[in-house]
Amino acid sequence: MELSHVDSSGAARMVDISEKYDTVRRAVAVATLVMKPETMTAIKESTIKKGDVLSAARLAGIMAAKKTPDLIPLCHPLAISSAAIAFSFVDDITLSIRSEVVCKGATGVEMEALTAASVAALTVYDMVKAIDRGMTIENIYLESKEGGKSGKYERTG
Amino acid sequence: MELSHVDSSGAARMVDISEKYDTVRRAVAVATLVMKPETMTAIKESTIKKGDVLSAARLAGIMAAKKTPDLIPLCHPLAISSAAIAFSFVDDITLSIRSEVVCKGATGVEMEALTAASVAALTVYDMVKAIDRGMTIENIYLESKEGGKSGKYERTG
Amino acid sequence: MELSHVDSSGAARMVDISEKYDTVRRAVAVATLVMKPETMTAIKESTIKKGDVLSAARLAGIMAAKKTPDLIPLCHPLAISSAAIAFSFVDDITLSIRSEVVCKGATGVEMEALTAASVAALTVYDMVKAIDRGMTIENIYLESKEGGKSGKYERTG
Amino acid sequence: MELSHVDSSGAARMVDISEKYDTVRRAVAVATLVMKPETMTAIKESTIKKGDVLSAARLAGIMAAKKTPDLIPLCHPLAISSAAIAFSFVDDITLSIRSEVVCKGATGVEMEALTAASVAALTVYDMVKAIDRGMTIENIYLESKEGGKSGKYERTG
Amino acid sequence: MELSHVDSSGAARMVDISEKYDTVRRAVAVATLVMKPETMTAIKESTIKKGDVLSAARLAGIMAAKKTPDLIPLCHPLAISSAAIAFSFVDDITLSIRSEVVCKGATGVEMEALTAASVAALTVYDMVKAIDRGMTIENIYLESKEGGKSGKYERTG
Amino acid sequence: MELSHVDSSGAARMVDISEKYDTVRRAVAVATLVMKPETMTAIKESTIKKGDVLSAARLAGIMAAKKTPDLIPLCHPLAISSAAIAFSFVDDITLSIRSEVVCKGATGVEMEALTAASVAALTVYDMVKAIDRGMTIENIYLESKEGGKSGKYERTG
Numbered sequence: 001m002e003l004s005h006v007d008s009s010g011a012a013r014m015v016d017i018s019e020k021y022d023t024v025r026r027a028v029a030v031a032t033l034v035m036k037p038e039t040m041t042a043i044k045e046s047t048i049k050k051g052d053v054l055s056a057a058r059l060a061g062i063m064a065a066k067k068t069p070d071l072i073p074l075c076h077p078l079a080i081s082s083a084a085i086a087f088s089f090v091d092d093i094t095l096s097i098r099s100e101v102v103c104k105g106a107t108g109v110e111m112e113a114l115t116a117a118s119v120a121a122l123t124v125y126d127m128v129k130a131i132d133r134g135m136t137i138e139n140i141y142l143e144s145k146e147g148g149k150s151g152k153y154e155r156t157g
Numbered sequence: 158m159e160l161s162h163v164d165s166s167g168a169a170r171m172v173d174i175s176e177k178y179d180t181v182r183r184a185v186a187v188a189t190l191v192m193k194p195e196t197m198t199a200i201k202e203s204t205i206k207k208g209d210v211l212s213a214a215r216l217a218g219i220m221a222a223k224k225t226p227d228l229i230p231l232c233h234p235l236a237i238s239s240a241a242i243a244f245s246f247v248d249d250i251t252l253s254i255r256s257e258v259v260c261k262g263a264t265g266v267e268m269e270a271l272t273a274a275s276v277a278a279l280t281v282y283d284m285v286k287a288i289d290r291g292m293t294i295e296n297i298y299l300e301s302k303e304g305g306k307s308g309k310y311e312r313t314g
Numbered sequence: 315m316e317l318s319h320v321d322s323s324g325a326a327r328m329v330d331i332s333e334k335y336d337t338v339r340r341a342v343a344v345a346t347l348v349m350k351p352e353t354m355t356a357i358k359e360s361t362i363k364k365g366d367v368l369s370a371a372r373l374a375g376i377m378a379a380k381k382t383p384d385l386i387p388l389c390h391p392l393a394i395s396s397a398a399i400a401f402s403f404v405d406d407i408t409l410s411i412r413s414e415v416v417c418k419g420a421t422g423v424e425m426e427a428l429t430a431a432s433v434a435a436l437t438v439y440d441m442v443k444a445i446d447r448g449m450t451i452e453n454i455y456l457e458s459k460e461g462g463k464s465g466k467y468e469r470t471g
Numbered sequence: 472m473e474l475s476h477v478d479s480s481g482a483a484r485m486v487d488i489s490e491k492y493d494t495v496r497r498a499v500a501v502a503t504l505v506m507k508p509e510t511m512t513a514i515k516e517s518t519i520k521k522g523d524v525l526s527a528a529r530l531a532g533i534m535a536a537k538k539t540p541d542l543i544p545l546c547h548p549l550a551i552s553s554a555a556i557a558f559s560f561v562d563d564i565t566l567s568i569r570s571e572v573v574c575k576g577a578t579g580v581e582m583e584a585l586t587a588a589s590v591a592a593l594t595v596y597d598m599v600k601a602i603d604r605g606m607t608i609e610n611i612y613l614e615s616k617e618g619g620k621s622g623k624y625e626r627t628g
Numbered sequence: 629m630e631l632s633h634v635d636s637s638g639a640a641r642m643v644d645i646s647e648k649y650d651t652v653r654r655a656v657a658v659a660t661l662v663m664k665p666e667t668m669t670a671i672k673e674s675t676i677k678k679g680d681v682l683s684a685a686r687l688a689g690i691m692a693a694k695k696t697p698d699l700i701p702l703c704h705p706l707a708i709s710s711a712a713i714a715f716s717f718v719d720d721i722t723l724s725i726r727s728e729v730v731c732k733g734a735t736g737v738e739m740e741a742l743t744a745a746s747v748a749a750l751t752v753y754d755m756v757k758a759i760d761r762g763m764t765i766e767n768i769y770l771e772s773k774e775g776g777k778s779g780k781y782e783r784t785g
Numbered sequence: 786m787e788l789s790h791v792d793s794s795g796a797a798r799m800v801d802i803s804e805k806y807d808t809v810r811r812a813v814a815v816a817t818l819v820m821k822p823e824t825m826t827a828i829k830e831s832t833i834k835k836g837d838v839l840s841a842a843r844l845a846g847i848m849a850a851k852k853t854p855d856l857i858p859l860c861h862p863l864a865i866s867s868a869a870i871a872f873s874f875v876d877d878i879t880l881s882i883r884s885e886v887v888c889k890g891a892t893g894v895e896m897e898a899l900t901a902a903s904v905a906a907l908t909v910y911d912m913v914k915a916i917d918r919g920m921t922i923e924n925i926y927l928e929s930k931e932g933g934k935s936g937k938y939e940r941t942g
Contacts, residue, residue, distance in 0.1 A: 012208030051169030326522030365483025640836025
């Protein structure tokens, strides 16, 4: 496997991006939640004790995108240009969360998009855990990214 | 579904725990990562460009447990008594992450354990994404929790 | 004026509360926003470009209550037991924000309640500033507090 | 799912600024505090138990300007170029706080200036609340801003 | 060396303190700065361009005590009861910074005191670096601590 | 009120850098730890109860570099391009920590490098304090910096 410039000691370090140029970068990540049908009904009907689940999860995801460099040790701090979260009810037990993050900078926003989707999913869990402790977050992954030297990526399969 | 004390307006709020008593509470969460066999080899052999993957993921997970109330809007701040992360290689493409969080307090640490496992998984992704952008986080869930009025929970199936 | 234990040098310090006992403490703060009638209409009809104003302001206020010791230099860190924000439309230009914070601890939650109300108000401003830059936050004050050695306080007049 | 256009559902999102260009932007905000005459005397004579009130409020305001994107959910993170806070005693019960924030970036610093002024005011309250719990923060508003597509704004009246 | 309960794998973890009882704990740390005589004169005469050095360093140190669990990966979060910073001019090139932190909790505040002293010292450096880039922080150490199972410690020599 | 000029009153303020241009800036800082020989042996042999000391200290230092503007009141927020920490065992009681931080921006990264080295040193202390409470951090200083109007600096002597 071509690992350019592997640090011979294996020590963690933040990769130097000072020579990279700024481009518009975009990343989309997805998280899926599987729950009981009655949990989904409660989310849709907003009868959850802690309040409106999707509004809270959306804001939590957006705010988490901004906190990514605080959470992921070797992530570069960067000033994101936008963050958005969308929800869709796939079937009567599956909620899909899709995050999109954009920035104009020297490094990508994959981690920001993945963190946003993950924290949105965790917030949904927090708000419904009193009625569905077994809810599972499934399949957090990067759907696509564009911008930067490595160019466009689209998940396949 | 029995939703005690549903706020009639549906507005988000942090549930009042001032009348709850302190007990020792414990929660265990699990996150699973699926990757290419050569990625797992690189993690095991510590030839990842950004450094030792599991050490970084472990610390990131522990630190994230402490940040949980900053991330999850309606989570209560609480002083955790311990946090630990363990890794196991399930097969040649599957890495399992297990977090355990303990506190002595008036509310549970399920969200702290889930957040720790999630951020540990995201950190693994960050460190190997240059060689395996398609790596997927699967199956983040609560394995067990104990303490508090609702008592013991063990995930089944 | 009776300033017990004035530090002779005038240096800032966090007052020692290690000898104080834990009681349930509660504080209510109020913030008022004055805006153009069409701004209020847009808030009520949720036609603001940035999204649902009151949901975002509510969550921002609750999260800010948790961040109070990070913002106010000499505030003690404390684990709040609950935080809630309520809105009321006083007339066609006046929005009133009321925050209530509770904790069981050795010091009061006045600053947490005031910070929650202030950040909720700032969030409203942020979301509507594109259409009403002249909106004013008026009259942030402590409405009441109870618990602790100094007992109950109710604002008069 | 067309996230990049105006969301018809009214969901909160961080507006995309990746196509906007960097300009020098400046914003000035004002907060006013009304207190008892003896409180103002104590502030002026620095006989407050918690220490020098205005020094602490000034630093808290400057630090809060930097925390704005953590507090206001849909604010863009940005690297401010300067922040300053000035105080003036308007009369024997009125303290005026003026904040000025500058940045070179793709979005304005109105929220940073308003947050700085608000947190400076809250810090004053915190430091004198033991002697004047009824102190009120009045009239937080944007005085002026310049830079960016919408150009110069000066509050009138 | 008697290392009780060494984790056989050597993995980082936050030691479990849920079985420990709360006592009042106190720690004092010291940091020393060595600078040019003219730098010390500028600090004393408050002619530093960035403002009053010792006020800023004092507040920064107190605020840093509260951030300790965010900075030191395996530190337990705890609610400190007080924090204070004192300065003394030892001679015409030496400034001594002394921090004292108190808490009532299940673990000590040594790291809080050391972090407070260190960040106060770094803040002094920041404010005078334009005139004395060679300033050195010397001898950050724990002077004493009391409370908890291990009891009282006083540095000797 | 002329905030943009040098404040004659000596009030703290964040110096305006909006007119400064972006260059690549680099800073190297050093911190030294002096400990008992058996402590150093325990670090080298990774028999410390809390886990692998140097891995944790390295990550803590890198993460602290990103938190510098949160800790040092008048530091400008900036997006660092890289951060790295190296350790060397100078003799059987002396551990040297060297941090290097790079950014492309309008102000230097001296404080980021110093903060990274300091927090790495504090983390080492935290992890071994159970066996060596008398460990001392010595000689935190800036070794060199380059970039910006003031150009290159190398510590002498």
